[in-house]
Amino acid sequence: MEFSLLNDEPVAGPGDDLLGTGRAARELAKLLHDSRAATPLTLAVDAGWGMGKSSLMRLVDAELQAREGVHTVWYNAWTSTGADALEGLIKSVLMRFDRRALRRALHRVSEQRALIGAVRAALTLVAGPLGIAAVVDRLWRDLSVDARSRNAMRDTLCQLTTDWAESTPYDTRRLLVVFVDDLDRCSEETVLAVCEAVKVYLDVPGLAFVIGCDRSALGPSGLLRDLSPAGSAFMEKIFQTSYRVPVPAAAEVRAYVDRCAERSGIQDLLGDHLAELIALRSARNPRRIKRLINGFGLECALNPVWESFSSEAVIRVLLLQQLYPEFYRVLLARDGADVHAAREFLRYRTARRVLSQPFAQPAEGTWPVAVSCLLAYDLVAPEPDRPEDWGTLLARLEEHLPTGFPELVLDPNFVRLIEELMALTEVEDMVGQLQRGAPRLAADPVDGAPEPGSAVQPGTVRPPHAGMQILWIDDHPERNTQFVELLEAQGARVWVATDRDRAEHVLDATPIDLLVSDVQRGLDREAGLTDLGRWRESGRYRGPAVFFTSRTTPNREARAAALDAKVATSGALLFRYAEEAYEVSAS
Numbered sequence: 230m231e232f233s234l235l236n237d238e239p240v241a242g243p244g245d246d247l248l249g250t251g252r253a254a255r256e257l258a259k260l261l262h263d264s265r266a267a268t269p270l271t272l273a274v275d276a277g278w279g280m281g282k283s284s285l286m287r288l289v290d291a292e293l294q295a296r297e298g299v300h301t302v303w304y305n306a307w308t309s310t311g312a313d314a315l316e317g318l319i320k321s322v323l324m325r326f327d328r329r330a331l332r333r334a335l336h337r338v339s340e341q342r343a344l345i346g347a348v349r350a351a352l353t354l355v356a357g358p359l360g361i362a363a364v365v366d367r368l369w370r371d372l373s374v375d376a377r378s379r380n381a382m383r384d385t386l387c388q389l390t391t392d393w394a395e396s397t398p399y400d401t402r403r404l405l406v407v408f409v410d411d412l413d414r415c416s417e418e419t420v421l422a423v424c425e426a427v428k429v430y431l432d433v434p435g436l437a438f439v440i441g442c443d444r445s446a447l448g449p450s451g452l453l454r455d456l457s458p459a460g461s462a463f464m465e466k467i468f469q470t471s472y473r474v475p476v477p478a479a480a481e482v483r484a485y486v487d488r489c490a491e492r493s494g495i496q497d498l499l500g501d502h503l504a505e506l507i508a509l510r511s512a513r514n515p516r517r518i519k520r521l522i523n524g525f526g527l528e529c530a531l532n533p534v535w536e537s538f539s540s541e542a543v544i545r546v547l548l549l550q551q552l553y554p555e556f557y558r559v560l561l562a563r564d565g566a567d568v569h570a571a572r573e574f575l576r577y578r579t580a581r582r583v584l585s586q587p588f589a590q591p592a593e594g595t596w597p598v599a600v601s602c603l604l605a606y607d608l609v610a611p612e613p614d615r616p617e618d619w620g621t622l623l624a625r626l627e628e629h630l631p632t633g634f635p636e637l638v639l640d641p642n643f644v645r646l647i648e649e650l651m652a653l654t655e656v657e658d659m660v661g662q663l664q665r666g667a668p669r670l671a672a673d674p675v676d677g678a679p680e681p682g683s684a685v686q687p688g689t690v691r692p693p694h695a696g697m698q699i700l701w702i703d704d705h706p707e708r709n710t711q712f713v714e715l716l717e718a719q720g721a722r723v724w725v726a727t728d729r730d731r732a733e734h735v736l737d738a739t740p741i742d743l744l745v746s747d748v749q750r751g752l753d754r755e756a757g758l759t760d761l762g763r764w765r766e767s768g769r770y771r772g773p774a775v776f777f778t779s780r781t782t783p784n785r786e787a788r789a790a791a792l793d794a795k796v797a798t799s800g801a802l803l804f805r806y807a808e809e810a811y812e813v814s815a816s
Contacts, residue, residue, distance in 0.1 A: 232494045232526040235519045239283035246288060247488050248477050248515060250281060254288030257472060261289070261437055262296050265404040271427060271438040271467055276474035279516025282441040285474060286408050289439065298403045300325055306423050307411040314422040316369065318409070319386075319430060323365045325405055326393045331364045334389040338371045387433040394435035406437045413446040420447065424467050444471060477515070482508045486518055493522050498544045502649075506642045510552040521551050534666060538659050545650045546659065553643060558798070559631045561664055562779035563705075564749035567605055569660045570631065571647050576602045577630055578638050584623040587616030602626065628784040695720035697811050700741045702732045702757065704750040709777070712800055716807065729760050736769050742814040743807055744774040748785060758788050765792055773810040777803055 240246050257272070264270060276282045293299045302325045309317045323331065372382045394402040409427075412420060427438055447464065477485070486504045490496040499507070511517045525547050529535055535543045550557045560570040568576070580602040583591045591599070600610045603622065606629040611619050627635055637643050650656055699721050703709055706725050713723045724739065726732040728750065735741070750756040757776055764770040774794035776785070781796050789796050797803040 232530055233492070234523050234526065235489055235493055237516060237519060239281075239287045246284070247485050248281065248284075248481050250285050250288055253472075253474075254285055254292055257285075257289045257439075258292035258296070261293065261406055261439070262299060262404070264437070265298075265402060265435075268404065268434050269432045269436050269438075270469045271440060273444060273468040273471040274439060274441045274474060275444045275471045276441075277443050277445075277514075279514045280474055280476070281515055282474060283410055284515075286410060286439060286441050290406075290408060293406055298397060298401055299406065300403065301406045301408065303408045303410070305410050306419060307414050309419060309422075310416070314415070314419045315426045315430075316373070318407075318423055318426040320365055320369055322405070322407055322431060322436070323368065323389075324361060326389065327396075328361050328364060330389060330393045330396065331361065331368060333392060334385060335364060335368045335371065337388070338368065338385060383430050383433070386430055390433045390435040402435060404437060405435060406439060407431075409438060409440045412440055412442040424464060428467055440468070444468075476513050479508065479513075482511075482513045482515075482518075485515060486522075489518055489522050493526055495522065495525055495544070498525075498540050502642075502645060503544065503548060506548065506552065506646060509642060524551060534662065538655055539653070542650070542653050542655055542659055545646060545653075546663070548646060549650075553637070555633055556631075556637065556643075558779050559633075560660065563664055564747065564778060565754055565780040565782070565785075569664070571651055571656070571660065573630070574634060574637065574647055575651060576605075577626070577634055578644065580626060581623060581638060584611060584619045584626070587611075587619040628787075629782055632781055632783060632786075697721040697742045697807075697814060698739055699723045699743045699745060699807070700726065700732060700735050700739075701745045702726045702728075702760070703747040703777075704728060705747075712777075712803060715800075715804070721807075729756075732760065733764075733769065736764065741770065741772060743810040744770060744772065745777050745803070746774065748776050748778050748780075755788075758785070758792065761792050761794060773806070773813060775803060775806045775810075 240250075261272070274282050274286055290301050290303070293301055302321055304318050304321045306314060306318075372385060390405070394404070397403045409423060412423060415423070427440075431438075483505060486499075486508045487496065490499050490504060507518060507521060511521060525544060528547055529540065529543055549560065556570065556574075562570070566573045576598055579595050580599040583595050583599040603610055603626060606626060608622065608625055608629075611622055697720065699716060701709060701713060701723055703725075704727050706713075706727060709725075713725065716723050724735045724741075726735055744761070746757040746761065748755065748757040753759075761770075761774055774792065776789050776794060776796045778785070778796065779798060781798050786796055795806050797806055
């Protein structure tokens, strides 16, 4: 299969517009052009991450460049830091003016300074030709040299813009549209510096700003949550109006997925159903769709685990991984059920159909499946002459199933994906290989944790779990090596036990600050819960406890809560609970 990556750049012109943004771009460009007499003005292009702000702004820019008397300049706020953003934005605007207007502005500024300064400035201008960049640098130095100069900066920029706008061969004044992108990705200091430049110094006739940002990210509950009331009021005055980029229509997103799949080379692997699934589960986010398709290609091309399997199987497993990550985590788990999660789900779906229709004749072949599903969790088979009890039996069944199953069974796209996967003859081999090769809980990263094996040097800050004693019980300790190493790198002492007897030996000999346990050991699905219950009752261990498992069910959660224990389904949760236990032990 020939595969190519999709770039993440904004569209460069109408020919790259895959989502039909052109109409909105034309209307916005016309609005800006027709509003030149109303300048200064600031328009916010408002949308969340990946929803096409930059692409829309690029298309507006292309439309404006085709209009007489309109000039544009781009400034990416993300490229500046802190107060440098104010200088960077103002200089970007000055660079768009012609050299003659800039020289006149520099001469006026020089005349307003002391005589010797004026003579020096005049000599500089007469000494030889200066490029626009040199003139802009000199003008900025003179405008920002002290507080008095800064106070006069707006008047100078206003006069400069007026001179430039009126020195035109056209009948109407020239207009400069300044595009500011990625403002919501900046620090608070940078955001305020850009807004200061826009509102305090560049709020002059002849200039219009188009600012791409997520307005909610710049609100009181977002990036600027620590802003004073006066600062918040200032921010509200920045934008005269906003255009909220609409979520693309379902048909547009569906066509976008097809075009992306075609460009990347995986269109033959998707088909209508899987393309529809990507469109639905990507929240109609163009950037997310691109990243998803790129991920497919990279996995198929570079991950050796897929080499022995068909593309049809690989693409469906990768869709589970990307679109239904919680289910994929359970699929890789090896505890709590006699079959893997995909087969368990289909068996549950059949049982649910039978038990939710107690007064209907079960479809052919479904009754034995429903019975076997119940017996797999030590529940009784439904009695045909007591259909009124079937609803209670279904509720009890769902207590033993992964918490997401009742919701997923109502998702027709997920159901179809699982059915298609299970119809492939290679699925059992593939799932088995994934389970054998998968690190514990997909080896999810832990924010802020040191690298495994890293040592704490003498004289450094005390590690976050220094001196903490942890007992970790699991009959497959090799699955937890990464997390044990991380805890030990943070200063903890981790005792590893593979069964109840070894765990009790540690508990009797060592004061334990945290107990981490699996749930199932061997064929005993409740071993961890049973052991902790025994130790709580006998007083052998009363401290914090965490069950570390990929598979969480309502029954497990309820039993863990009754034992004053927590359930962690990820490394991040595990380390959070370890930190809480450390705070208790250190207090």
